[in-house]
Structures are given as C-alpha cells and as structure tokens.
Amino acid sequence: MAAPAEPRVCSVARALDVVGEKWALLAVREVFLGNRRFDEMIRRTGAPRDTLTARLRTLVDAGILQRHRYSDHPQRFEYHLTTAGRDLYPVILTLLRWGDEHLAGLEGPPLVLEHNCGHRLIPEVTCQACGEVVDPAETARRSPTST
Amino acid sequence: MAAPAEPRVCSVARALDVVGEKWALLAVREVFLGNRRFDEMIRRTGAPRDTLTARLRTLVDAGILQRHRYSDHPQRFEYHLTTAGRDLYPVILTLLRWGDEHLAGLEGPPLVLEHNCGHRLIPEVTCQACGEVVDPAETARRSPTST
DNA sequence: GGGGTCAGTCCGGATTCTGGACGCACGGTA
DNA sequence: TACCGTGCGTCCAGAATCCGGACTGACCCC
Numbered sequence: 001m002a003a004p005a006e007p008r009v010c011s012v013a014r015a016l017d018v019v020g021e022k023w024a025l026l027a028v029r030e031v032f033l034g035n036r037r038f039d040e041m042i043r044r045t046g047a048p049r050d051t052l053t054a055r056l057r058t059l060v061d062a063g064i065l066q067r068h069r070y071s072d073h074p075q076r077f078e079y080h081l082t083t084a085g086r087d088l089y090p091v092i093l094t095l096l097r098w099g100d101e102h103l104a105g106l107e108g109p110p111l112v113l114e115h116n117c118g119h120r121l122i123p124e125v126t127c128q129a130c131g132e133v134v135d136p137a138e139t140a141r142r143s144p145t146s147t
Numbered sequence: 148m149a150a151p152a153e154p155r156v157c158s159v160a161r162a163l164d165v166v167g168e169k170w171a172l173l174a175v176r177e178v179f180l181g182n183r184r185f186d187e188m189i190r191r192t193g194a195p196r197d198t199l200t201a202r203l204r205t206l207v208d209a210g211i212l213q214r215h216r217y218s219d220h221p222q223r224f225e226y227h228l229t230t231a232g233r234d235l236y237p238v239i240l241t242l243l244r245w246g247d248e249h250l251a252g253l254e255g256p257p258l259v260l261e262h263n264c265g266h267r268l269i270p271e272v273t274c275q276a277c278g279e280v281v282d283p284a285e286t287a288r289r290s291p292t293s294t
Numbered sequence: 295g296g297g298g299t300c301a302g303t304c305c306g307g308a309t310t311c312t313g314g315a316c317g318c319a320c321g322g323t324a
Numbered sequence: 325t326a327c328c329g330t331g332c333g334t335c336c337a338g339a340a341t342c343c344g345g346a347c348t349g350a351c352c353c354c
Contacts, residue, residue: 003186003299007193009257011246012176012239013169018250019242022160022167029159032283038332039150046154048312053333063249074319076331084249089283090272091245092159094237095166099158102210102231103165110156116285119276125237126273129266136179136236138263150330185301195343200302221350223300299352309342316335323328 018062019088023047024055025095028064028081028088036068036078064088093123165209166235170194171202172242175228175235178212183225211235240270 007013019025026045030036035044042052056079059065064085068078100109113121125134132138154160166172173192177183182191185203189196203226206212211232215225247256260268272281279285 003190005190005193008176008191010176011244011251011256011258012242013173013192013246014250015242015246016169016172019245020167020169020172022163025163025167026160029155029157033288039330042332043150043152044155045160046152048314049333050313050335051311054310071320071331074321074331076320086283087245087248089281090241090270091238093272093281094241095159095162097158098166098234098238099160099162101234103161104158109158111158112289114287114289115274115276115279115281116287117274117277117279119274120289121281121286122275123237123272123281124275125240125270126278127262127264127266128269128271129262130264131273131278132262132264134236134240134262134268134270136233139268140261140263141180142259142261142267186299189301195345196302197304197344198342201341218300218351221300223351295354297352297354300350302348304347305345307343309340311340312338314336317333319331321328321330324326 015091018058018064019091021055023051024059025088025092027052027055027059027079028085029092031065031079031081031085032089032092036080038077041079059085090123090125093121094125097123162238165205165211166238168202170198171206172235172239174199174202174206174226175211175232176239178226178228178232179236179239183215183227185224185226188226206232237270237272240268241272244270 023045026047027041030041030044035041038052042049045052056065060067063082065079066082068080070076070078115121126132127134170192173194174188177188177191182188185199188194189199192199203212207214210229212226213229215227217223217225262268273279274281
C-alpha cells in the first residue's frame with residue numbers, strides 16, 4: 001500500500017490558504033501604498049474586476065482588511081488594513097527583496113523604499129532573541145520530531 | 148473615458164508570478180525541511196500529483212529548484228534548492244510567523260523552529276542599515292514619486 | 295509470482311479565472 | 325433637460341486550471 005498522506009499541519013500552509021494568491025497580496029500591497037479604493041486597485045494591480053471583488057471579500061472575511069464606507073448616496077467603500085493586515089508587511093517586504101535580487105532587470109529595482117533612519121530600506125530577517133540574520137542552515141525544528 | 152490601467156512595475160508582482168501560489172511555496176517549504184522527493188512532497192503538502200508536477204517544473208525553470216538525478220535505472224530525481232531558492236527562506240519565515248500569530252489555534256504554533264543561538268526562532272524584519280524592526284509607518288517611497 | 299516503491303502521466307468533471315459589456319447612483323456642465 | 329464622467333461593482337461565456345483517482349513502467353525484495 002502507498003504511504004498514507006499526512007499533510008503537514010503548518011502555519012505556512014494556513015497562511016497561504018488566505019493570502020497565497022497573487023491578487024490577494026497585490027491588493028494588500030496597494031493598501032500599504034495608500035490606494036484603498038476598488039478602481040485604483042484595479043488600475044494598479046491589473047487584476048480582473050471579478051477576481052479583485054472575490055479577493056477583497058476573502059481578505060475582509062479573513063480579518064486582513066476592513067471595508068469602510070466613506071460615502072452614502074452613493075455608497076462607496078474603502079479598504080483599510082487591520083492589525084492582521086499590517087502584520088503582513090514583513091511578508092511583502094521579503095517578497096519585494098527577493099524580487100529585487102532575483103528578478104530585477106538591469107535598470108534595478110523599480111520601487112525603492114526608504115527607512116526613517118535615512119537609508120535605503122533593505123529588509124533582513126533576524127532572530128528576535130539574538131538579532132543575527134537568519135540562515136536556513138542555523139535553524140532546526142524543535143520537539144515534535146517527525147520527518 | 149476610464150483612467151487607463153497602469154499596473155505597477157514591482158518586484159512583489161514579479162515575485163508572485165513565480166512563487167505566488169500555494170503549492171509552489173509549500174513544495175519549497177518541504178525542500179527546506181529536507182524532503183526532496185516527489186512522493187514525499189505529495190504526502191506532506193497534500194497537493195494533487197498533476198499540480199505538483201507542474202509547479203516543480205516552473206520552479207525549476209525559474210531557477211529556484213534544481214532537478215537532480217540520484218538514480219539511473221530507474222531514473223529518479225530529487226529537487227535541491229539553488230541560491231535563489233535558499234533566498235526564499237525569509238519569505239517562508241515571515242509567512243510562518245504571520246500564520247503562527249493570526250491563525251494558530253489554542254494549541255499554539257504546530258511547528259516551532261529553534262535558532263542556533265539557543266532560543267526559539269521568532270523572525271523579525273529589520274532594516275539592514277540601522278537594525279531597527281521595520282514598521283510600515285516608518286517607511287516611504289523614494290524618488291519615482293507616483294501614486 | 296506477488297507485493298511494494300518511486301515518479302510521474304492520463305483522464306474527465308468541477309472549479310476558477312479572465313476580459314468585456316453592462317448597471318446604477320451619483321456629480322458636474324451646459 | 326440632456327449628456328458625460330466616476331466609482332464600484334455584477335453578469336456572462338469561453339478558457340484555463342485544479343482535482344482525485346486510476347494507471348504506467350522500471351525497478352527491488354521475498
């Protein structure tokens with residue numbers, strides 16, 4: 001018999017169920033950049049309208065965005081980040097950096113961020129305890145030791 | 148006339164074209180965890196076989212994984228991380244942390260990593276220049292000032 | 295010969311994505 | 325009044341993808 005499937009219970013998988021789709025994360029990127037309205041997001045992400053509608057709905061359901069009426073008559077809505085949404089910033093930054101390093105053409109990164117400290121922002125992932133930059137080779141699984 | 152679409156040229160979008168899909172990132176996660184073979188990945192991710200086949204192919208084409216024959220007769224292959232693949236570790240870590248914080252049940256995070264420094268690994272995104280933890284509010288776009 | 299492993303492929307149906315057209319409630323202009 | 329533009333979607337039909345399950349083919353072991 002074939003070995004039984006044992007899909008890993010894992011926060012990465014759970015996170016990707018919510019946010020693991022291009023347009024979802026691009027919509028969140030737009031909100032970080034200050035574009036909170038439907039049509040702006042359509043323009044700047046390139047997503048099909050139906051798809052964006054669906055994504056925004058799941059993002060709201062997941063507690064990542066909040067739908068906020070900014071006009072009655074006609075009803076108009078903006079999307080704002082919740083705390084959970086703001087906590088996605090690191091995810092977007094690491095993707096940004098990876099894209100900058102591995103997919104940017106000769107013209108270099110198309111979007112450059114600046115940190116309040118005055119320097120260009122180059123995000124690094126560090127260990128909260130020791131502050132060192134994290135390297136896959138210096139990391140191990142704890143306790144629930146399975147394959 | 149409607150405002151013309153101007154999809155943002157952006158490393159996040161480019162990165163998501165390659166890696167912005169659940170199974171792709173879960174396959175990479177498995178390789179990080181040491182499971183380099185097709186059937187193991189099937190077992191531990193839960194992906195449909197066809198889909199995993201397709202994802203692995205795009206990951207290899209994108210230079211994230213390398214297909215490595217470990218047996219002729221019968222031909223058998225393993226997938227190894229390239230440098231670009233290893234550079235995805237931060238992305239996976241930030242997703243992991245987000246999932247741990249926002250989707251973990253009462254039992255807490257299902258997978259805990261330990262850093263070589265001896266503490267539980269809690270990944271943080273910091274500014275390479277000043278070492279501070281990055282906050283969206285302390286970040287701005289540089290030069291190409293468009294909306 | 296019978297069973298197991300590994301890495302896929304093949305299949306057909308279900309779901310999802312996509313682009314374009316359309317709807318409707320306004321506001322501004324003339 | 326009529327007309328145009330904007331904002332935020334919905335509707336549609338065809339295309340692309342996803343999915344699970346069955347199957348293949350080359351081995352190995354008993």
